[in-house]
Amino acid sequence: PEAADFQMLPGRGVSATVAGHHLIAGNRELLTEENVPWESLSRAAVPALEQGCTVIYVAVDGRPAGxxxxxxxxxxDAAGTIRDVQATGVTPVLLTGDHEKAARHIAGELGIGTFQAECLPEDKLAWIDRSQQSGRxxxxxxxxxxxxxxxxxxxxxxAMGGVGSDIAVDAADIALVNDDIRExxxxxxxxxxxxxxxxxxxxFSMTLNFIAIALAITGILNPVVGALVHNAGSVLVIVNSSLxxxxxxRP
Known part of the structure; x- marks a missing residue:
């Protein structure tokens, strides 16, 4: 059946009305906000959490449903990409809204030593702010x-240009059009x-200009040759950039 009154709750989950029933799906914080008892669901979800899964709790009309x-x-190619990133001297950090065990499992498979789980959007902002304030x-x-x-x-x-959301692509400075993280x-x-x-x-440009100015002052460099030197310097800069x-x- 079609859903009505759909709402996406950032960092929490989603809610909607389906076939006349109020349905919510998200994390335990969302169920707590809606006064839904989640303890029984949490106990049942322990095996899945132990395996590193992310658990989404579902409630219907204020009652736990599953x-x-x-x-x-x-x-x-994810693990290899992370190794190549580390080889460039960059330290990868995993910031995720997933459960800690799921984050630890993924970080372990990727070889990422630092991770932060159960992140809300503001938690990611806070981590970035702390890193920038420390000079990184x-x-x-x-x-x-x-x-x-x-x-x-x-x-x-x-941002990922293909699978990424439009908001993420607009907010990013660079978009990977083909979503190829190997790049x-x-x-x-x-x-x-x-x-x-x-x-x-x-x-190179400043050195060439200073030398040309000095030669022009001493009379060694006439205006025609000076113009040629200036243009030659511009061409060399463009050629060097085009490389x-x-x-x-190189590997």
């Missing part, structure tokens, strides 16, 4: 609506290479 046990399936640069990768504030707050936000290590390495190229171009188009980090 739960859904969801298990994240990692992409085959933060790059946030996400795809959900709950990730949008954190994507906006981080120094750099990266993350290359993206990090390319950004560093780009900054080195910019600094080299600036240093980034085909650049790939």
């Amino acid at each position: 739960f859904l046990a969801l298990a994240d399936t990692l992409r085959p 640069l933060v790059c946030m990768v996400g795809d959900g609506i709950n990730d949008a504030p954190a994507l906006k707050r981080a120094h750099v936000g990266i 993350l290590p290359h993206l990090l390495a390319l950004s560093r290479r780009m900054m080195r190229t910019i600094k080299c171009n600036l240093a 980034l188009l085909k650049w790939r980090k």
Whole structure:
């Protein structure tokens, strides 16, 4: 049957009216807010939680009705991507709204040493704020609506362009059009290479201009040759920058 009065409650779950019944599905905090006793459901969900599943509790008309046990399936290349990210000198951190055991299970399979579970959107923002205040640069990768504030707050936000929500894509600085997370290590390495190229171009341009000015003052460099030197310097800067188009980090 179709749902009416649907509401998405960030960090909590969803609610709707279905066939004349008020239905909610979410975490224990949502059931507590709706005055639904969840202790029996929690005890029944222990085996699923022990296996690292995320549990969604369901209540109908204010009474506990059951739960859904969801298990994240990692992409085959996820663990390798994390290793490559770590090889660039970046420390990955998992921020998730999932239960602690589910977060620990996923972090263990990915080789991520630091994680924070049961995060609300404001918890992710708080973690990013603390990291930035300590002087660390933060790059946030996400795809959900709950990730949008954190994507906006981080120094750099990266969203999944295909499976990601429109709000997350709008909030991010970069969108991976094909959702290929294997490009993350290359993206990090390319950004560093780009900054080195910019600094080299600036240093070369300023040095060339200062030398040209000095030669012009002494009369060694006439206006025509000076114009040629200036344009030649611009061409070299453009050629050096264009090398980034085909650049790939060597294994």
